[in-house]
Amino acid sequence: MRHTLSVHVENKPGVLMRITGLFVRRGFNIESLAVGPTERPDVSRVTMRVDCSQHSLEQIEKQMHKLVNVLRVSELGPDEAIERELLLVKVTAPPERRAELMSLGDVFQARVIDLGPDALIFEVVGTPEELESFEELVRPHGIKELVRTGRIGLGRASAKPDAGRRLALIR
Amino acid sequence: MKMLGADAILRSLEAEGVDVVFGIPGGAILPTYDAFARGTTVRHVLARHEQGAGHMAQGYARASGRVGVAIATSGPGATNLVTPIADAWMDSTPLVCITGQVRSSLIGTDAFQECDITGITIPVVKHSWLVQDVDEIPEVMKAAFHIASTGRCGPVLIDIPRDVQEAEIDFVYPDTVDLPGWKPPRRGHPRQIREAARRISQAERPVLYVGGGTINADACEELKELAEFGRLPVITTLMGKGAFPETHDLFTGWPGMHGPKWSNWAMNKADLLVACGARFDDRVTGKLSGFAPGASVVHLDIDAAEIGKLRNADVPVVGPLKQILRDLGSELRRLSESGTPAPYAGWVEQILEWRDEFPLRYATAGELVKPQAVMEALQAATAGRDDVIWTTGVGQHQMWAMQYLLCNEPRTFITSGGLGTMGYGVPAAIGAKAARPDATVVCIDGDGCFQMTGSELATSVLENLPIVVVLINNAYLGMVHQWQNLFYDDRLSQVHLTHAIPDYAKLAEAYGALGITVDDRADVDDAIEEALGAGRTAVIDFRVDPQEQCYPMIPAGAAALELIEYEEGAENENVRAF
Ligand SMILES: Cc1ncc(C[n+]2csc(CCOP(=O)(O)OP(=O)(O)O)c2C)c(N)n1
Numbered sequence: 001m002r003h004t005l006s007v008h009v010e011n012k013p014g015v016l017m018r019i020t021g022l023f024v025r026r027g028f029n030i031e032s033l034a035v036g037p038t039e040r041p042d043v044s045r046v047t048m049r050v051d052c053s054q055h056s057l058e059q060i061e062k063q064m065h066k067l068v069n070v071l072r073v074s075e076l077g078p079d080e081a082i083e084r085e086l087l088l089v090k091v092t093a094p095p096e097r098r099a100e101l102m103s104l105g106d107v108f109q110a111r112v113i114d115l116g117p118d119a120l121i122f123e124v125v126g127t128p129e130e131l132e133s134f135e136e137l138v139r140p141h142g143i144k145e146l147v148r149t150g151r152i153g154l155g156r157a158s159a160k161p162d163a164g165r166r167l168a169l170i171r
Numbered sequence: 172m173k174m175l176g177a178d179a180i181l182r183s184l185e186a187e188g189v190d191v192v193f194g195i196p197g198g199a200i201l202p203t204y205d206a207f208a209r210g211t212t213v214r215h216v217l218a219r220h221e222q223g224a225g226h227m228a229q230g231y232a233r234a235s236g237r238v239g240v241a242i243a244t245s246g247p248g249a250t251n252l253v254t255p256i257a258d259a260w261m262d263s264t265p266l267v268c269i270t271g272q273v274r275s276s277l278i279g280t281d282a283f284q285e286c287d288i289t290g291i292t293i294p295v296v297k298h299s300w301l302v303q304d305v306d307e308i309p310e311v312m313k314a315a316f317h318i319a320s321t322g323r324c325g326p327v328l329i330d331i332p333r334d335v336q337e338a339e340i341d342f343v344y345p346d347t348v349d350l351p352g353w354k355p356p357r358r359g360h361p362r363q364i365r366e367a368a369r370r371i372s373q374a375e376r377p378v379l380y381v382g383g384g385t386i387n388a389d390a391c392e393e394l395k396e397l398a399e400f401g402r403l404p405v406i407t408t409l410m411g412k413g414a415f416p417e418t419h420d421l422f423t424g425w426p427g428m429h430g431p432k433w434s435n436w437a438m439n440k441a442d443l444l445v446a447c448g449a450r451f452d453d454r455v456t457g458k459l460s461g462f463a464p465g466a467s468v469v470h471l472d473i474d475a476a477e478i479g480k481l482r483n484a485d486v487p488v489v490g491p492l493k494q495i496l497r498d499l500g501s502e503l504r505r506l507s508e509s510g511t512p513a514p515y516a517g518w519v520e521q522i523l524e525w526r527d528e529f530p531l532r533y534a535t536a537g538e539l540v541k542p543q544a545v546m547e548a549l550q551a552a553t554a555g556r557d558d559v560i561w562t563t564g565v566g567q568h569q570m571w572a573m574q575y576l577l578c579n580e581p582r583t584f585i586t587s588g589g590l591g592t593m594g595y596g597v598p599a600a601i602g603a604k605a606a607r608p609d610a611t612v613v614c615i616d617g618d619g620c621f622q623m624t625g626s627e628l629a630t631s632v633l634e635n636l637p638i639v640v641v642l643i644n645n646a647y648l649g650m651v652h653q654w655q656n657l658f659y660d661d662r663l664s665q666v667h668l669t670h671a672i673p674d675y676a677k678l679a680e681a682y683g684a685l686g687i688t689v690d691d692r693a694d695v696d697d698a699i700e701e702a703l704g705a706g707r708t709a710v711i712d713f714r715v716d717p718q719e720q721c722y723p724m725i726p727a728g729a730a731a732l733e734l735i736e737y738e739e740g741a742e743n744e745n746v747r748a749f
Pocket residue numbers: 564565566567568569591592593616617618619620621643645647648649650651
């Protein structure tokens with residue numbers, strides 16, 4: 001089962017290694033990982049996508065909670081959270097194909113952020129699923145390079161401030 | 172006050188009330204050793220190997236309940252500490268390790284004796300720091316002691332570059348820690364405790380399954396009150412040994428791979444397990460699905476991550492065991508006053524019947540000294556004394572020590588349970604002696620284990636920390652011998668050590684200790700008396716029967732009732748209830 005975890009951490013050296021190590025030692029792959037600043041300068045947020053069983057995930061969440069630099073761990077459930085990702089893709093675009101590519105981009109609100117003699121770079125923001133669709137559509141044109149940020153997410157504005165499943169701490 | 176970072180380390184140790192540390196100097200930690208030379212109230216014990224220093228700090232911690240401290244230089248000094256750190260992690264021993272690091276400007280250049288020790292130890296520490304600024308030293312030291320000793324105890328590591336030790340600081344030791352992400356649970360939830368009490372009061376065959384967490388939590392008095400009020404049988408794990416008096420009529424032995432049959436039966440037939448600071452380790456449970464199959468589980472632990480890790484908990488209670496066990500006791504009292512029936516009365520009697528039916532046995536035929544007989548002689552020589560601390564190595568001798576030495580007090584049986592570290596015994600004994608100078612500290616060691624850290628005899632002699640080493644010299648890596656014998660058709664592979672090389676008594680003498688060789692049954696008692704009374708470091712080399720195996724044994728992965736037993740009926744057998 002795939003899960004998205006959102007982890008609030010103190011902005012201290014080594015914290016990422018401590019978190020990812022919990023997955024690595026159990027042989028779980030981390031499919032995507034995004035780290036960035038938050039509304040508080042001393043706090044970063046790590047968003048990770050992992051494939052592991054529910055039981056293992058609960059174990060790992062609890063272990064993560066014990067890490068000194070981890071402030072909060074929550075799971076972003078698909079119905080309770082908004083997830084977005086950014087994609088940059090450099091596509092082969094000889095002058096005669098450009099118009100077609102750009103109208104394709106319009107459908108996804110993709111921006112052309114760089115243009116060369118025979119290639120262009122699209123920037124797309126969307127749900128990971130939208131990015132995958134876009135990728136498939138431009139693929140026949142020839143993808144030279146592609147990079148994605150990995151997903152980030154927030155609990156929905158309509159939900160309680162702490163949206164996302166809080167770690168079920170047994171107190 | 173202005174001082175060097177190195178002095179700030181020592182002033183911090185003093186502020187934490189540390190009376191003794193264990194270590195070995197080297198290049199990257201030299202400034203701190205110079206601070207020792209300038210003067211401190213902290214005693215430094217010079218080990219012969221950093222692994223020894225680490226295990227000494229562990230022995231100190233386990234005997235005293237205080238945080239143990241080990242110090243090493245960078246690179247090889249630091250990597251030699253990895254085993255004790257991993258050991259402390261597995262057995263939840265509070266440990267602060269301080270390592271020197273190469274100068275900040277050299278970090279990342281593969282400088283001489285550079286090693287990323289914070290990186291290497293990440294999976295086995297509660298937390299670690301690479302101190303980058305001298306001004307961080309006081310707050311890091313404060314946090315280190317706090318984290319090591321609160322919540323579930325364990326090791327932390329502080330790596331301090333040489334230039335940071337040499338830099339100047341205006342030293343003020345903080346009164347409090349600022350750790351927003353470190354919030355160990357403070358109280359077990361009253362509703363959960365009520366539910367736990369209700370389950371206990373309705374159980375017919377309850378068992379308290381007690382682990383080392385109960386000792387770490389200083390909750391043994393509370394445990395005893397609870398057990399006695401509820402007439403609850405108590406099984407203690409290897410790590411929990413001594414948490415409950417082993418001569419008490421409610422004491423039900425030790426569970427798992429080498430636990431007595433009647434203990435494992437009690438566990439297996441229970442309808443309620445109350446796990447107190449125990450973690451359902453595979454050496455206790457064997458095949459999980461066959462472990463106490465009819466029992467529901469009340470799990471009491473400071474660490475939420477232990478709940479449901481291996482066995483589902485019907486009633487989890489997360490918090491400090493001292494409070495939880497106390498409140499559980501009061502709640503049980505309240506329930507009994509309101510007329511709720513007490514636990515099934517025949518249960519304890521049933522267990523005692525099993526105890527009589529399935530005692531530990533071994534054959535006494537032949538000439539050779541039997542290892543179990545040595546244990547019995549030790550038990551007889553020390554029975555009733557409350558000033559004896561046992562430490563052990565890892566192997567058959569460790570299991571015999573568990574089975575035959577009866578501990579009535581917590582912190583008197585110090586062993587490497589989770590990691591199973593050969594070589595733990597001698598240095599742990601030295602550390603325990605440093606913590607409890609009044610105590611007689613006896614290390615039950617194997618010939619294999621002794622050869623891993625026996626060089627610390629020098630530390631014992633020169634630092635005036637006398638210990639008695641009881642060497643169960645069976646000429647083999649006995650536990651491996653046993654597995655090859657039982658599970659590999661007796662194809663022995665790389666397990667023979669010999670009785671005579673080295674000559675342990677001569678080796679002891681070479682270290683300035685008393686050395687005694689015993690290969691005659693008639694000399695066992697005298698040797699023990701002489702060593703215990705020697706007032707100095709002593710080694711008794713008991714050359715025991717190499718063929719003796721440790722029974723009963725539940726093979727790895729088997730269920731509790733599938734145990735291999737000693738074959739009854741041999742001539743001259745020795746039978747013991749425990
Ligand atoms: C450092 C380390 N290496 C290897 C082992 C595997 N091992 C477990 S018990 C044992 C034999 C111990 O021999 P000895 O100290 O003579 O004890 P005995 O079993 O003979 O009583 C070995 C090699 C271990 N536990 N620790």
